[in-house]
Amino acid sequence: xxxxxITQMLRARMPGLRGxxxxxxxxxxxxxxRTGGPAQMLFSPADEDDLGLFMxxxxxxxxxxxxxxxxNLLVRDGGMPGVVIRLGKGFxxxxxxxxxxxxxxxxxxxxxxxxxxxxxxxxxxxxxxxxGAIGGALRMNGGxxxxxxxxxxxxxxxxxxxxxxxxxxxxxxGFAYRRCAAPPDLVFTEAVFEGTPGRPAEILAEMQRIxxxxxxxQPVNTRTGGSTFKNPPGQSAWKLVDEAGCRxxxxxxxxxxxxxxxxxxxxxxxSAADIESLGETVRERVKARSGIDLEWEIKRVGLPxxxxxxxxxxx
Numbered sequence: 001x002x003x004x005x006i007t008q009m010l011r012a013r014m015p016g017l018r019g020x021x022x023x024x025x026x027x028x029x030x031x032x033x034r035t036g037g038p039a040q041m042l043f044s045p046a047d048e049d050d051l052g053l054f055m056x057x058x059x060x061x062x063x064x065x066x067x068x069x070x071x072n073l074l075v076r077d078g079g080m081p082g083v084v085i086r087l088g089k090g091f092x093x094x095x096x097x098x099x100x101x102x103x104x105x106x107x108x109x110x111x112x113x114x115x116x117x118x119x120x121x122x123x124x125x126x127x128x129x130x131x132g133a134i135g136g137a138l139r140m141n142g143g144x145x146x147x148x149x150x151x152x153x154x155x156x157x158x159x160x161x162x163x164x165x166x167x168x169x170x171x172x173x174g175f176a177y178r179r180c181a182a183p184p185d186l187v188f189t190e191a192v193f194e195g196t197p198g199r200p201a202e203i204l205a206e207m208q209r210i211x212x213x214x215x216x217x218q219p220v221n222t223r224t225g226g227s228t229f230k231n232p233p234g235q236s237a238w239k240l241v242d243e244a245g246c247r248x249x250x251x252x253x254x255x256x257x258x259x260x261x262x263x264x265x266x267x268x269x270x271s272a273a274d275i276e277s278l279g280e281t282v283r284e285r286v287k288a289r290s291g292i293d294l295e296w297e298i299k300r301v302g303l304p305x306x307x308x309x310x311x312x313x314x315x
Contacts, residue, residue, distance in 0.1 A: 001078050001306055003040035006062070010041065014057045019045040027080065031070040032131070034223045036272045037079025037302060047090040048159060048189045055187070056163030058083065065301060066187050068133035069108060072140070072226050077272045078303030087135060091189060096121070100154060100194040105135030105187075109142070112193075117207055122198030123152050128207045129214055131226055135188045140297075141175045145210050150175035152193040158186035178230050178297060219257045223266035228279055229294040237294055238262035244285040251278040264298075273308060276300060 005023040025042035028035050045051035058064065063082035067073060091106035096119040103112045112134060113127035126147025130137060137149045138156055153175070156168045166186060174181025182188075214220055229237040241247070241261040249256045253270030256278065257263040264275055283294045 001037050001303075003038070003079065003081060006041055010058070013059070014053060017050065017053060018047075019043055019050045019054065025084070027067075027070075027075045027084065030067065030086065031073050031075055031225075032223060033070075033074055033225050033266050033270075033272070033275060035077075035266055035270055035275065036075025037077050037305070039080045039084035041083045043083055043085050044088050045085065045090065048157075048165070050090070051085070051087075051187060051189065052159050052163035052165065054085075054163075055159055055161055066135065068106065068136040069131070071131040072136060072298055074225055074272055074275055074298050074300045076276070076300065076302035077305035077308065080302045085187065087133075087187075087189070091135075093190075097192075099197060100192055102190060102192050103134045104190045105133065105138070107134050108132075109134060109137055113207060114204075116193075116195060117203035118200055120198055120200050120203070121195040122203055123147070123195030124193060125203060125206045125210060126151075128210045131220075134191055138173070138188045138191055139180060139182075140178050141180050143178075145213070148175075149193075152195055154192040154194050156182075156188055156191040158182070158188045160187075161185040218260045219263050219265055222257070223268075223270075224257065224263050225275075225298045227262050227297050228264050229262055229283075230297045232292050232294070235292065236262075240286045240290055240292060240294065241282055244282070244289045246282045246285055249278065249282065251281060254278040256282060271305070272302075273304065 002024055007021050007023050022042045024038045026038050066085045087106035091104035093104045094107050094112055094115045095102045099121055101116050109127040109130045109132055113124050116124040126145045129144030130142045141149050153170055158166045160166055168182055231237050238261045246256045247261050248258045252274030253267045254274040255265045255267055257265050264278055286292060286294050
């Protein structure tokens with residue numbers, strides 16, 4: 001699918017914009033599933049000021065969204081109308097400030113965990129188990145291996161839809177399980193996390209144990225999107241999926257991982273429709289067996305391929 005090119009219109013409204021604009025940019029290479037359609041416009045801001053300029057001048061009728069490393073994202077086959085914002089090098093800085101770490105929203109979680117370990121800051125090792133960037137960890141209260149973003153969070157900086165700059169404390173974030181209550185029209189640009197003193201060698205050893213645990217229990221070297229469904233209260237999503245007989249279940253080029261049943265895998269030629277259909281089939285089977293409605297943790301965005309049916313309701 002090809003969208004109308006809005007590059008000239010946006011450039012005319014935003015003199016002085018320093019970031020890059022790319023029309024009909026492929027999003028499949030930016031998603032860990034390696035599937036899906038293009039973005040009508042992909043914008044990579046140079047820095048926070050550039051992002052603010054863009055947001056303030058973007059016409060209200062143009063939809064937009066932010067993506068990080070694409071590890072928890074399924075882009076539908078028809079692509080994304082409007083603007084997709086991707087935070088790159090200008091948002092990947094990591095600085096140590098005593099027992100705190102200041103990290104850009106585009107910084108990979110694993111790099112933040114390593115910087116903390118090397119500085120002797122304990123408490124951030126769990127980030128090694130989250131295959132994403134800091135912006136996503138903030139938006140979803142990302143967690144793994146006994147830790148959550150809220151546990152070490154101090155503050156976050158964000159740019160509003162009008163280009164204004166905001167500082168959010170813990171109360172303003174309203175963290176809950178895999179959620180935060182910060183307004184959806186805020187784009188996180190950096191965050192500060194704080195840990196406690198520790199020995200670098202011991203913290204790095206803890207990270208290594210997390211690495212080994214992930215490698216042995218999750219399909220980390222495949223085209224996947226991470227945990228597919230949120231754990232219902234008092235339940236494990238993977239166990240519910242397994243008990244519903246879905247381990248190894250395949251639709252088109254998509255499969256429920258035989259290694260970890262809360263992961264969907266692109267076997268090589270899966271469409272986004274294959275993956276979403278598989279996920280909905282799993283939800284139906286779990287509901288039929290246990291009465292539990294699994295909630296998607298993977299974010300599904302965009303339009304179906306031309307001629308395809310409407311996508312399942314986001315749940």
